[in-house]
Amino acid sequence: MEKDHQEIETFKIDQMFIGSSQEELIRQGEDRRREHPIAAISTFKPVERDVVQLIKLTEEKMIPELLGMRHQRMMQNPFSYFRATAGIMEKDLRQFPECQSHIPVIICGDAHLTNFGFFASPERQLLFGLNDFDEARIGNWEFDLKRLLTSVVLTGRINGYPKDQLDMILAETVHAYRRGIKYSNSLPLLDRFNLSYSVDRLLGEVTESEQMKRVLQKVATRAPKNNSDAVVKKFTEKTADGRLRFKDNPPRARHVPQKTYDELLKGMEEYQTGARDDVRVLLINYEVTDIIRYSVGVGSWGTRCYLALLTGKDGSHLVLQIKEALPLRYNLAA
Numbered sequence: 001m002e003k004d005h006q007e008i009e010t011f012k013i014d015q016m017f018i019g020s021s022q023e024e025l026i027r028q029g030e031d032r033r034r035e036h037p038i039a040a041i042s043t044f045k046p047v048e049r050d051v052v053q054l055i056k057l058t059e060e061k062m063i064p065e066l067l068g069m070r071h072q073r074m075m076q077n078p079f080s081y082f083r084a085t086a087g088i089m090e091k092d093l094r095q096f097p098e099c100q101s102h103i104p105v106i107i108c109g110d111a112h113l114t115n116f117g118f119f120a121s122p123e124r125q126l127l128f129g130l131n132d133f134d135e136a137r138i139g140n141w142e143f144d145l146k147r148l149l150t151s152v153v154l155t156g157r158i159n160g161y162p163k164d165q166l167d168m169i170l171a172e173t174v175h176a177y178r179r180g181i182k183y184s185n186s187l188p189l190l191d192r193f194n195l196s197y198s199v200d201r202l203l204g205e206v207t208e209s210e211q212m213k214r215v216l217q218k219v220a221t222r223a224p225k226n227n228s229d230a231v232v233k234k235f236t237e238k239t240a241d242g243r244l245r246f247k248d249n250p251p252r253a254r255h256v257p258q259k260t261y262d263e264l265l266k267g268m269e270e271y272q273t274g275a276r277d278d279v280r281v282l283l284i285n286y287e288v289t290d291i292i293r294y295s296v297g298v299g300s301w302g303t304r305c306y307l308a309l310l311t312g313k314d315g316s317h318l319v320l321q322i323k324e325a326l327p328l329r330y331n332l333a334a
Helices: 022-035 051-059 064-074 078-083 086-094 141-158 163-185 189-193 199-205 210-225 228-235 258-274 277-283
Strands: 005-007 104-107 116-120 126-130 137-140 236-238 244-246 253-255 286-294 305-312 317-323 329-331
Touching: 051 086, 064 078, 078 141, 086 141, 104 141, 116 210, 126 199, 126 210, 137 141, 141 163, 199 210, 228 236, 228 305, 228 317, 244 286, 244 305, 258 277, 258 286, 258 305, 258 317
Parallel strands: none
Antiparallel strands: 005 329, 104 137, 116 126, 236 244, 253 286, 286 305, 305 317
């Protein structure tokens, strides 16, 4: 393929062993482990590449007026840079086939520490887990674990953790990952599919540190307040005719041209046709009353992210986020 870059097929499901039984999968995994032992998978090999060029490649389709602020955010500390360069880490990990497990699963693609947190289930129960799937794809299982461990190292260094304590945290993180995989594999398929991690269960398992319990309880108490009502209160204002409208705060928050507004409305209508029936029933009781482009995060800063204000028949409000997920692109010549 004579191209400077290519877009990776991130959800080609036939890369996975869907047709195999559990016994066959275990046997295939054992074969792969003999071919690619843990010692090889955990070997670090430095990669030579033009990082600036790769960042430019990532930013080709981003909003130009936001790139200056994006670079400022990236340069705050090593972890900020790390958050904005998931694609570069993915490229680095793919450089050496002998250092990969070659066991494909559906991975998060960006499983760093701050992409774990509290969120509400459809039944409004407070859960804990991964809450960002912009980079979700078919990939080697260890890519998620390596991304998580790297984030532990970077945040630990920023917060002044000594090396011996960081090493202990890394070891415990790996052990927790293994325990989680073993527990999941012990469940019947239906139980595994419906598995969730409630905040009560999390608090019940944190038995060694009373301070950690207090911190988690404080966060869990605050989490339900981060909802649409909070967004409406913070980001909207009333117009002369009494209607709510998002506040402009350029360049971060800016109302979109009518053409973009109409395209987003069409996209939301298309989304509803494929949504679950209960979601569709809910959304038909709302109408979109405003849309604003609103930048978030570090890695997503510069992409096309929007907030849509929906007003219900009863006058209540709902805020939905429309977020662009850029395709993975690798510079093959780099």
